[in-house]
Amino acid sequence: MVTAPELAAAILTIDLGAVVANWRLLRDRLRPGAALGAAVKANAYGLGAREVTAALAEAGCRSFFVATIDEGIEVRAVLASATAGTGSTAAVYVLNGLLPGSDEGLVAHRLTPVLNSLGDIDAWSAAARRRGASLPAALHVDTGMARLGLPADELACLVDDPGRLTGITPVLVMSHLACADQPEHPLNEEQRAAFGQALDALAAVLAPARLQASLANSAGIFLGSSYHFDLARPGAALYGVGPRADGPNPMRPVVSLRARILQVRTVAPPKTVGYGATYAVAEPSRIATVAVGYADGYLRSLSNRGRATLGAFEVPLVGRVSMDLITVDVSAVPAAIACPGAFVELIGAAQTVDAVAERAGTIGYEILTALGSRYARVYRGLDAQTQ
Numbered sequence: 230m231v232t233a234p235e236l237a238a239a240i241l242t243i244d245l246g247a248v249v250a251n252w253r254l255l256r257d258r259l260r261p262g263a264a265l266g267a268a269v270k271a272n273a274y275g276l277g278a279r280e281v282t283a284a285l286a287e288a289g290c291r292s293f294f295v296a297t298i299d300e301g302i303e304v305r306a307v308l309a310s311a312t313a314g315t316g317s318t319a320a321v322y323v324l325n326g327l328l329p330g331s332d333e334g335l336v337a338h339r340l341t342p343v344l345n346s347l348g349d350i351d352a353w354s355a356a357a358r359r360r361g362a363s364l365p366a367a368l369h370v371d372t373g374m375a376r377l378g379l380p381a382d383e384l385a386c387l388v389d390d391p392g393r394l395t396g397i398t399p400v401l402v403m404s405h406l407a408c409a410d411q412p413e414h415p416l417n418e419e420q421r422a423a424f425g426q427a428l429d430a431l432a433a434v435l436a437p438a439r440l441q442a443s444l445a446n447s448a449g450i451f452l453g454s455s456y457h458f459d460l461a462r463p464g465a466a467l468y469g470v471g472p473r474a475d476g477p478n479p480m481r482p483v484v485s486l487r488a489r490i491l492q493v494r495t496v497a498p499p500k501t502v503g504y505g506a507t508y509a510v511a512e513p514s515r516i517a518t519v520a521v522g523y524a525d526g527y528l529r530s531l532s533n534r535g536r537a538t539l540g541a542f543e544v545p546l547v548g549r550v551s552m553d554l555i556t557v558d559v560s561a562v563p564a565a566i567a568c569p570g571a572f573v574e575l576i577g578a579a580q581t582v583d584a585v586a587e588r589a590g591t592i593g594y595e596i597l598t599a600l601g602s603r604y605a606r607v608y609r610g611l612d613a614q615t616q
């Protein structure tokens with residue numbers, strides 16, 4: 230940052246204390262004996278993989294999930310310093326699995342690939358044999374998502390020919406739920422049953438020692454203890470996103486986004502506001518121009534739909550979201566409050582991530598992962614934490 234946060238046009242505040250509180254809340258929901266990991270892929274859903282990983286490692290998290298090797302390298306580096314001297318090792322799982330030539334980086338940074346196919350298994354086994362060493366891995370079985378993971382026929386081949394795992398030490402067997410945020414969806418139970426069968430089939434051919442089973446993401450944890458197995462791997466709920474499609478959100482909000490008013494003007498009919506002249510004022514209106522836009526991840530689909538908070542007032546976004554700016558109607562707000570330099574809250578207690586997502590026609594995940602790089606980022610909350 231060139232400017233100090235207090236001089237910035239827009240400030241993203243990330244409450245690491247709330248992330249840790251959410252991690253503990255989820256951990257306390259798990260069946261006895263189950264462990265809680267964390268998905269920190271995509272820069273911890275846009276909130277900062279470094280900061281989030283350090284905070285969760287400190288809280289006791291020992292299993293981290295990323296999508297790519299580069300993400301894994303960053304997380305491993307944080308863990309190396311966060312847990313230095315404690316003798317404690319954490320696993321970093323790379324969900325995308327193997328890409329040609331990736332074994333060197335995985336081994337060098339002690340990253341555990343999630344093997345998604347027989348092809349992945351053969352390649353990892355070959356890498357182990359080349360090194361004359363045993364290499365750890367997670368096995369991902371597809372139980373109904375049809376995205377990544379061994380399909381049923383590949384799993385059957387593996388169970389028939391477990392020698393394909395030569396050189397591989399499986400440490401985790403996982404699958405991923407497609408509809409966990411809809412508790413009534415029949416696919417949840419189907420996937421749980423299919424996962425149980427896959428575990429039984431693998432148990433017959435694998436040495437069971439220290440092998441964990443993992444099925445639940447954030448929403449999966451709320452489906453009940455039969456979904457918890459040995460390890461749950463939530464992402465979104467840690468970052469404050471509601472784990473259910475509807476119903477109350479038990480998670481603590483993590484993110485607040487505030488941006489400054491740059492200018493205020495009065496616009497009278499028949500004038501319009503912004504690109505495309507999509508908003509015509511019905512009466513003389515005070516329009517405030519605010520320093521955030523779609524280049525910051527404030528989605529353009531919030532045009533004429535978004536909401537902001539200014540003190541005790543909720544104000545509507547009018548006109549289109551442009552690259553660096555939005556316009557809000559502050560006619561109802563006293564001029565002393567809606568003035569240049571004042572902060573407008575776009576995400577926070579009044580405008581939750583889920584509410585913003587709903588207005589934008591998307592999900593909280595996308596709102597978080599879209600959060601831009603121009604914000605002054607302020608991390609807080611860890612020192613205020615107890616326990």
Ligand SMILES: *Cc1c(COP(=O)(O)O)cnc(C)c1O
Nearest residue numbers: 268405446447448462463464465
């Ligand atoms: C992203 C991801 C998770 C975390 O999911 P949330 O819904 O954010 O809790 C868990 N497992 C896999 C395989 C994932 O890709």
